[in-house]
Amino acid sequence: xxxxxxxxxxxxxxxxxxxxxxxxxxxxxxxxxxxxxxxxxxxxxxxxxxxxxxxxxxxxxxxxxxxxxxxxxxxxxxxxxxxxxxxxxxxxxxxxxxxxxxxxxxxxxxxxxxxxxxxxxxxxxxxxxxxxxxxxxxxxxxxxxxxxxxxxxxxxxxxxxxxxxxxxxxxxxxxxxxxxxxxxxxxxxxxxxxxxxxxxxxxxxxxxxxxxxxxxxxxxxxxxxxxxxxxxxxxxxxxxxxxxxxxxxxxxxxxxxxxxxxxxxxxxxxxxxxxxxxxxxxxxxxxxxxxxxxxxxxxxxxxxxxxxxxxxxxxxxxxxxxxxxxxxxxxxxxxxxxxxxxxxxxxxxxxxxxxxxxxxxxxxxxxxxxxxxxxxxxxxxxxxxxxxxxxxxxxxxxxxxxxxxxxxxxxxxxxxxxxxxxxxxxxxxxxxxxxxxxxxxxxxxxxxx
Numbered sequence: 001x002x003x004x005x006x007x008x009x010x011x012x013x014x015x016x017x018x019x020x021x022x023x024x025x026x027x028x029x030x031x032x033x034x035x036x037x038x039x040x041x042x043x044x045x046x047x048x049x050x051x052x053x054x055x056x057x058x059x060x061x062x063x064x065x066x067x068x069x070x071x072x073x074x075x076x077x078x079x080x081x082x083x084x085x086x087x088x089x090x091x092x093x094x095x096x097x098x099x100x101x102x103x104x105x106x107x108x109x110x111x112x113x114x115x116x117x118x119x120x121x122x123x124x125x126x127x128x129x130x131x132x133x134x135x136x137x138x139x140x141x142x143x144x145x146x147x148x149x150x151x152x153x154x155x156x157x158x159x160x161x162x163x164x165x166x167x168x169x170x171x172x173x174x175x176x177x178x179x180x181x182x183x184x185x186x187x188x189x190x191x192x193x194x195x196x197x198x199x200x201x202x203x204x205x206x207x208x209x210x211x212x213x214x215x216x217x218x219x220x221x222x223x224x225x226x227x228x229x230x231x232x233x234x235x236x237x238x239x240x241x242x243x244x245x246x247x248x249x250x251x252x253x254x255x256x257x258x259x260x261x262x263x264x265x266x267x268x269x270x271x272x273x274x275x276x277x278x279x280x281x282x283x284x285x286x287x288x289x290x291x292x293x294x295x296x297x298x299x300x301x302x303x304x305x306x307x308x309x310x311x312x313x314x315x316x317x318x319x320x321x322x323x324x325x326x327x328x329x330x331x332x333x334x335x336x337x338x339x340x341x342x343x344x345x346x347x348x349x350x351x352x353x354x355x356x357x358x359x360x361x362x363x364x365x366x367x368x369x370x371x372x373x374x375x376x377x378x379x380x381x382x383x384x385x386x387x388x389x390x391x392x393x394x395x396x397x398x399x400x401x402x403x404x405x406x407x408x409x410x411x412x413x414x415x416x417x418x419x420x421x422x423x424x425x426x427x428x429x430x431x432x433x434x435x436x437x438x439x440x441x442x443x444x445x446x447x448x449x
Contacts, residue, residue: 001429002393005127007098013430014106014423016031016043017119020081021099021108027082027149033060036081037442038064040144043122047129048142060146062165067125070135071446075397076141077125078167079117081146083110084415091417105420112408112421114174116429120407123226124433125372138446140437141168145389151193151349152389159396169445170362172436175406175429176384177414179260184405184432185372186366189385192319192353192391193329195295197335197346198222203309206300211307218311219299225340226315227256229332230292234275236317240331241290245353246322248288252382254359256283257334259379265411287383291318314348320383321355354390358382364445366402373428406431 005287006013022269023036035062037053044051044101053061065080086096086109092102099108108115121142129136143166145152159166160195176187200218204249207215229239248256261282266275274282317332319325333345358380370378390401407421407429440446 002427003434005125006123006427006434008429009123010427012297013119013123014101014426016122017111017116017426018099018101018106018108019164020095020115020119020227021106021111024080024086024097025110026085028059030058030060033082037061037063037144037146040118041328043143046089046124047125054158056158059154062146062155062158063144064399065135065142067129067140067142069139069446071138074139074141074168075440075445076143076166076171076393077121078143078145078171078173078396078401079121079129079246080114080145080146080152080395081118082145082149083113083115084149087417088348093418096419101423103282103422105422107420107424109152111136111212111419112175112406112412113414113419114148115425116407116421117174120426120429121433123430124437126436127434129387132225133245135263135444137441141166151351154420155318155389155394156396165395166367166395166397170360171390171393171397171399171401172366172433173384173388173390173401173403175408176403177408177412178374178405179379179411180263180265180410182374183260183376184370184378185381186370186405187403188358188379188403189379189382190319190384190390190403191387192321192323192325193349193351193387194317194319194325195348195350196315196317196329197312197347197348198315199310199344201310202224202316202342203307203393206306206309209305209307215307218308218310219297222297222311222313222343225336225343226294226313228313228339230383231333233277233279234291236290236292238331238335241328242323244322244324244327246288246383248324248382249285252288253284255380255382256287259283260284261286265409275403286339287381288320288386290317290320292322293318317386319353321353322355325350325352329383342371351387351389352391353383353387354389354394354401355383356394356402360400361445362400363402363444365439365445366404368434369432370405372439373432374437379434406432
């Protein structure tokens with residue numbers, strides 16, 4: 001049941017979400033990032049008298065608010081306030097930063113990833129503070145990252161250099177999504193990532209296609225090199241690449257069968273978007289199988305009826321806990337140096353995977369709160385399918401991290417055009433965070449010494 005104060009402040013809560021979505025805070029755009037940080041700091045000052053901005057050079061401030069409690073036990077709320085680029089504006093039905101409301105949904109870049117978290121948690125904190133006039137039962141740190149969408153460069157330094165005052169016992173990560181059938185999903189830890197560039201220069205200049213029967217083709221050789229990294233089932237073939245990957249036990253495999261696979265919300269009529277495996281295998285692969293995808297393929301745009309002199313591609317790998325991205329890069333580079341020696345291989349970025357167990361007292365509280373708020377048994381993702389800087393928090397703060405259900409649904413087009421979240425889901429998101437804060441108190445999180 002929703003707290004009546006949430007419905008009473010419905011318009012105000014939705015307006016704050018809408019207002020924050022209007023900042024075009026694309027990662028790396030310092031003017032927009034700083035403007036969004038100013039707005040967030042102003043909102044936090046109404047709730048906390050201890051706010052700080054820890055600057056990441058070239059990327060903007062990490063905004064931190066402290067809410068001291070009666071005990072020293074601390075919960076961190078991790079959010080990020082940067083967003084992905086909008087892409088081609090004419091593919092949006094309304095401006096990506098107009099945050100237009102239509103058909104019961106908010107349409108904006110970053111509406112659910114991650115601005116719904118940023119503002120819904122502010123409202124839940126306000127209610128929790130209101131209910132504890134004598135002091136919070138445990139401490140809370142609210143942290144907002146300015147550059148998560150580009151791998152959080154500099155955040156590890158912030159955590160390492162400020163680990164004493166940012167020390168936490170648990171981290172409530174940015175939110176996950178609901179299943180297609182409406183059940184809440186709860187993710188533990190997170191995948192890592194590695195993106196590499198492959199480039200090949202063969203000719204001094206583009207050549208006429210009449211030479212195609214005797215000249216090498218840079219694009220075709222790049223494509224062959226990329227496809228050589230995986231087998232016909234999509235499993236990575238590079239020797240040593242998956243050697244240290246987390247292997248699920250029987251209980252973890254059983255939990256994968258509770259989740260639902262993407263369906264009608266992302267499909268075209270008559271075409272299945274899923275790979276051709278059994279549903280059981282697809283579900284297990286979804287959580288525990290390292291992955292590879294093509295994130296870009298570039299040719300000289302002037303090439304039409306010619307043989308390109310060169311080409312480049314970007315390849316992204318999804319890593320599971322246990323895998324080290326730098327060791328994975330060395331494996332790929334070594335493999336290609338033998339199979340495609342003319343291709344130059346460079347590392348673009350990495351993200352270390354993070355593992356958090358599913359059976360901690362914190363996990364029990366998150367799952368109970370989700371079941372209560374959403375009135376359905378939560379689906380457990382032993383490894384969150386998205387990547388993020390969670391490993392930094394584990395390494396420097398020692399805190400397990402859990403990503404709960406928020407506003408996003410599969411059809412919400414996260415990172416895509418016409419990204420959106422439903423208003424009713426947003427209000428439920430506020431209720432869930434409030435329920436969790438209370439559930440932690442009921443389970444004596446404050447005494448978790």
